[in-house]
Amino acid sequence: MDIRCRKTGCKYNDRYTCKAKDILIKKNCACEKYERDPSKEVVDKTKWLFTDKTPDYAPQRDSATIGIECNAHCLFNQDGKCVANGITLNDIKEKPLCVTFLKE
Numbered sequence: 420m421d422i423r424c425r426k427t428g429c430k431y432n433d434r435y436t437c438k439a440k441d442i443l444i445k446k447n448c449a450c451e452k453y454e455r456d457p458s459k460e461v462v463d464k465t466k467w468l469f470t471d472k473t474p475d476y477a478p479q480r481d482s483a484t485i486g487i488e489c490n491a492h493c494l495f496n497q498d499g500k501c502v503a504n505g506i507t508l509n510d511i512k513e514k515p516l517c518v519t520f521l522k523e
Contacts, residue, residue, distance in 0.1 A: 420487075421479040421505030425464070426515040430456035436477035437508070441486035444501065448491050449514040479505070494521040 422437040431439040431452060443451040464474070487501035495503040508515035 420485055420503075422485065422487075422508075423476070423505070424450075424508040424515060425510040426450075426453060426508060427510070428455055428459050428461045429515070430454045430459070432459070434475050434477040436479065438477075438480075441488065442501075444487065444489040444491055444493075444506075444517050446490045446492070448493075448517045448520045449512075450508050450517065451514075453514050489517075491517065491520055492523045493517075494523050495519065496523070 422442070423435050424432050424437045425435065426432055427435070429437075431437050431454065437452075439452045441452070445451050462474075487506070488499055489496045489501045490499065493501075495501050503519050506517055506519040509518050
């Protein structure tokens, strides 16, 4: 499963890949697992917007090692478990939001 998170200041974020054992997406699509790590640098990705430079991504994780619980009314939510092939979390708000969300 490909879990990409743009919240680079989170303690579970390793080069845009979530390394948390489990993830809970709340009804409002916010990631409940997010925890700010003050020792991590927040990366300004806008400086790469019009360049050929791509970020260094950590390898994706095997879906068997990740538990993604979901409370959102989403097409990929089956009995409280996320069944998407991958999810992306943005960094626009205080808590990252699941942008893979498709309204049921």
